[in-house]
Amino acid sequence: MSRSAGFFITATDTDAGKTLIGCALLHAAAQRGLTTAAGKPVASGSAMTRAGLRNADALALQAQCRPPLPYEAINPVALAPPIAPHIAAREAGVALDVERLAAPMRALLARRAGLTLIEGAGGWRVPLNARECLSSLAIALALPVILVVGVRLGAINHARLTLEAIRRDGLPVAGWVANLIDPDMARGEDNLAALDDGLSVQGGAPCLGVVPPLATATARAAADQLDLDALLGGASNPAID
Known part of the structure; x- marks a missing residue:
């Protein structure tokens, strides 16, 4: 049975580069012949198209899925306003909760792609409602976490x-x-150096790469700066393996 690995990607803030790094990791995995899958359970800042609301980050992730996946499998909740998801959902009359988002993400993980x-x-x-955050979803899925640090002041x-x-x-940081x-x-x-000391040396989380400012911020360009072996070599998720 081929090995499958799944991770939850979070960041230090919005616009830190989660999608770029996620797409780069998926691209690197596909270049090795691994199947890939991705999910963006909730996305605000979506644009109306003939097919319905579509989010640019979710579309970028979709483009890196091998074999291809339908948009709805990747981004089950798309919201129009470019604001915090719980506020956008409230304005749209959409109820956000962990179980609503967890079910389609579990379906993605059940595909057992080489990298999800x-x-x-x-x-x-980031809140989903008055009681739950997106961190609650990661906990429900029991996934190791990849942390993207947007390196700027603070x-x-x-x-x-x-x-x-x-x-x-209670989650491991991959x-x-x-x-x-x-x-x-x-x-x-x-x-x-201070980040490496706090996260790698003291925190025990390996650095998977340093992505410099790119003239063209593509998945391929960013993938060249990442160490996929450092990620997959330690991947272990009983819900998937």
Whole structure:
């Protein structure tokens, strides 16, 4: 039986680069001949098309799925306003809860692709409703977590707090990625060293790569900066394996 691995991708903040890194990991896996699947359970900031609401991040993930998957399997809840999902859902009259999102994501994981990624929205504690957060979905799915750090001023604090929260919630951190989203950041190397010390040395989470500012931010270009072996070598998920 071929091995399957699944992960939940979160980030230190919105616009940290979750989708770019997710697409890059899927691209790298497909280049090795692995099947791939991805989920974006809830996405705000979607545009109306002839096929219905479509989200750019979900479409990017869909493009990296091998074999292809229908859009609805990837993004079961698409919301129009580019605002926090729980607010967008309330305005649209949509009830968001963990079980509603978990069922289609479990169906994705049941496909047993070589690599399955479930991408959150924003950071770890983005609310779904008054009681549940997207972190509650990751817990329900029992997935190891990949943390994408958008490297800019404030990232060290955000990254360490997020790592602490994930661990407190009882989930393993499979690794973290430094995505250099501010090319003009002062003392960049010093900040990367502090991140590595806090997340890898003290936090025990391996660094899966450092993605520099890219002239063209494509999955292929970002994949060249990532270590897929460091991720898959330690992958273990009883719900999938």
